[in-house]
Amino acid sequence: MRPVSIIGIGCTKFGERWDSSLRDLIAETGIMAIEDAGVSGEEIDALYVGNMSAGRFVEQEHIGALIADCAGLSRLHIPSTRVEAACASGGLALRQAMLSVASGYQDIVIAAGVEKMTDVSSGAAADALAAAADREWECFLGATFPALYAMMARLHMRRYGTTQEELAEVAVKNHRHGSMNPLAQYRMEVTVDDVLSSPMVADPLHILDCSPITDGAAAVVLAPAERARRYAEVPIRIIGSAQASDTLALHDRRDLTTLDATVHAARKAYDQAGIAPSEIDLAEVHDCFTIAEILAIEDLGFFEKGAGGSAIEDGLTSLDGPLPINTSGGLKACGHPVGATGIKQAYEIVLQLRGEAGSRQVDDAEIGLAHNVGGSGGTAIVHILSR
């Protein structure tokens, strides 16, 4: 397996993109990434795209052929593959694309992610998202997706003393970061009081504890590391890439306060990279709900189990703290177009490692981590990137 680098990136504005269809979003981000890499269409060997549920959201499947078509590459007849792992679909596309280059089978490969979620009602969108959980054993029995994370939050609070204020601090921090990101869906700051007084969705999670419904797309271009400098001034190496699964339903898990899939994927990725969690300079983690960020920073080995809430409250994961988490604003404020999120995480890390993150730039960032979760933890994907 040969080393792989990211040589180009693109990301659309996230939000309610009523001006743009699924294919518009793909074309917009694809062109950005290709231009950023400076590759020609003829050089591209393959495409991978992460998408959770275009079938439900816009009645379109066959998303691989669609993106090749939209990108103007269909006449080259290159392979184009859609992958799906619910909200981890983007991370999965990055991983499959990376493997195809690492194996030597392909050279220049695009990994993209897209979701167009606002063409249906919010009720229909919530139901489509519930397909990430176990439909037969969770949803048919009345569980909504926020309710599953609410159960994890309740047990974490009971077992470790995590408070609603600590949960709210995740939202406060990520909205502050998002206010500095021109691509973010929500650029307004919020306070702990705002979060705690916002409508309750699934106790203890208020609406400001939840990530929003978003349209958006992102893309990265990969190349063998040995050829990366031909295209990019600062190519970013993928030094770890791992994927793990767990039971689809929560009730079958060993422990509700740990995502074992995250633990297993992180362990493999750290091994591949030959580093310890303490060597990570910044991370984008999967904060679909505020509790999810607390679980993530514990399961990724940044903090002891149970210490995540206080770490956030103490500012350890803020932009000016020792380990900035979700400088993009995270899923919470930047938005969560589910299939695109995993690629947007890589986009943000690359931007930071290149030193191009503007007012939210992390000083001397050398190594970053991207952590993407499918459903309530049935899939987790971890990538470690290095300048």
Added chain:
Amino acid sequence: MRPVSIIGIGCTKFGERWDSSLRDLIAETGIMAIEDAGVSGEEIDALYVGNMSAGRFVEQEHIGALIADCAGLSRLHIPSTRVEAACASGGLALRQAMLSVASGYQDIVIAAGVEKMTDVSSGAAADALAAAADREWECFLGATFPALYAMMARLHMRRYGTTQEELAEVAVKNHRHGSMNPLAQYRMEVTVDDVLSSPMVADPLHILDCSPITDGAAAVVLAPAERARRYAEVPIRIIGSAQASDTLALHDRRDLTTLDATVHAARKAYDQAGIAPSEIDLAEVHDCFTIAEILAIEDLGFFEKGAGGSAIEDGLTSLDGPLPINTSGGLKACGHPVGATGIKQAYEIVLQLRGEAGSRQVDDAEIGLAHNVGGSGGTAIVHILSR
């Protein structure tokens, strides 16, 4: 890239499986394939599953985690990936699994395919299938999926003199083959008159020119060729594997009577295998409609463009002819659970190359080809297998 072999296979009965859910079908075929290979759960490194539209058919996404869970493998936390390319999702799963073993990244990998289509009305199923075509530029303008293939048929008839009787002969042959396959959905034989007097769906395609709506699942187990004999008495080598894309919509194509994606994928697969089309002993091709089989046997290089219809009428592709096509009964008679079809094709070829195909066994079969198409040709995937 190291050589890869198929060491185990499984396939459920195809049909209206009202007794079985999506997860039942997965468990049934997974156990068959694992037992056939004689591998233990702990030896399995990864799973790939092809599924087109469980989101629409059974309101469930996150199919990778689901199959790991159903197969009892979730506690091992191995990576499990769903891929989608409409009706070519199964072939795509086989190809991605093959690449992961060929790269040396993984050793024992399962490629599965599944679709549970009969839990919704036939109208809803037809609409879900239309998501394989270009929703915005074809379906919104009134095209159904059969109508797209009907247009290809009309032009083929006009340009090459292909007749409705020749189209019907595809159905007659495939039903005859299917009558010998205990797993086939339709085991009754039909005549040319039956086909021509059956209800018209989209002129010139009658209902007996169309593949049915089907529940089913299939799985194969892959291993590095050098280790294959530890598991299988007759391991089957994958000597060619290729994937190509084309425009999603028909109106953007160079030619309506050729699937360029098939031509490109086949050319690459023959190159990899180092063989000519004339060296293929039998093939499973994508006969979603009778015209599709005629296009396929031309585009795969078995017959000149325009000569497919007469080749079938002359019996050249029958079980006792020089190049038996669709000995399983094809999509037409064996059934077409879309995500499973590409894996079922590989299952049938392996069965034949092992000499285990019973009354439909092809004598001295050494090399077989499997050809899987997504939509109206937006994706094509070709695998060549050898004893």
